[in-house]
Amino acid sequence: MKKLMLSALGAAVLCLAGCGEARPEATGPRPDFPEDVQGQRFELRLKGVNNPGYTSALVQVRRVTVTTSDGQALPSRLKTRQALELTHPEHSHLVGRFVVPEGVEKVSVEVELDDFGGYEGASGGGVIDTRVAPLRFEAPVTYLAERGHAVVHLDLGQSLQAQGEAKLLLPSLDVRY
Numbered sequence: 001m002k003k004l005m006l007s008a009l010g011a012a013v014l015c016l017a018g019c020g021e022a023r024p025e026a027t028g029p030r031p032d033f034p035e036d037v038q039g040q041r042f043e044l045r046l047k048g049v050n051n052p053g054y055t056s057a058l059v060q061v062r063r064v065t066v067t068t069s070d071g072q073a074l075p076s077r078l079k080t081r082q083a084l085e086l087t088h089p090e091h092s093h094l095v096g097r098f099v100v101p102e103g104v105e106k107v108s109v110e111v112e113l114d115d116f117g118g119y120e121g122a123s124g125g126g127v128i129d130t131r132v133a134p135l136r137f138e139a140p141v142t143y144l145a146e147r148g149h150a151v152v153h154l155d156l157g158q159s160l161q162a163q164g165e166a167k168l169l170l171p172s173l174d175v176r177y
Contacts, residue, residue, distance in 0.1 A: 032077045032097045039074075039101040040141070043149035044109065046095045048086025049174075050157040057156055058083040059117035059130055059169075064096035065110045069138075074107065075099045083117070092151045100141055107144075111135040111152065119160065119167055128160065130169045143177040151176045 032041075044064060048057060060083050066074045076098035084093045100107055113135070117128035139150050158172035 032079075037075055037099050039099040039104075040145060041097060041099050041148075042144050043094060044096045044098065044111070045092040045149055045151040046084060046086075046111065046135075047089070047092035047151055047153050048156050049089060049153045050155045051087050051089065052157040054087050054119050054121045054156060054160075056120040056125070057086040057117070057128065057160070058119070059086065059128065060084065060114040061095050061111060062114045063110075063112040064098070065112070066098040066100075067108045067110075068104050069106050069108065074101070074104075086154060086156060095152075100144070104141055106138055106140050108138050109136070109150065113169070117169070124165075127166045128169055129163065129166055132169060133171055135171050135173055137173065137175045139175065139177070146177055149177070 044066075046061070051057070061078060061080065064076050064078050066076045068074065076096055078096050079094050084095075085091075095111060098107075098109075111134055113130040115129075115131050117130055119125055119128050135152055135154065137150075137152070144150055153174045153176060155172040155174070159169055160167040161170055162168075
């Protein structure tokens with residue numbers, strides 16, 4: 001009898017527990033920008049090219065800034081805080097997203113890297129000093145609109161200059177749309 005009552009009590013508890021209010025669960029990623037932010041949305045990607053033989057070249061992005069030609073800041077979001085491996089030529093890393101309002105014809109983009117990265121090659125490894133200059137370019141909105149993104153091709157062969165055991169990043173880049 002005790003076994004039957006405990007089973008019935010357990011079933012009743014489970015039924016009552018399932019009768020609570022349903023709470024909506026957040027599904028999927030949060031939007032990058034509020035719905036009221038008007039304009040065309042674009043992605044910014046970074047890719048290493050012309051690798052002279054590094055087995056690894058890592059950098060981290062600190063900030064992405066997008067402005068109009070007259071200096072007005074546009075909504076932008078940094079999409080990664082992870083170290084980006086630039087020696088994989090088949091992969092372009094999503095760095096950020098930004099919104100360009102109607103009527104803007106050209107934007108200025110600046111990607112600021114963390115102070116130091118790292119590299120490794122056949123003869124050893126070391127530090128990449130990225131403090132010299134950010135990655136900068138101007139992008140016509142008509143070019144951005146073609147595919148919805150800009151891909152920065154950072155030339156590793158020309159950008160990483162020897163400075164003792166370290167490498168100094170003097171950005172040599174090309175932008176593809």
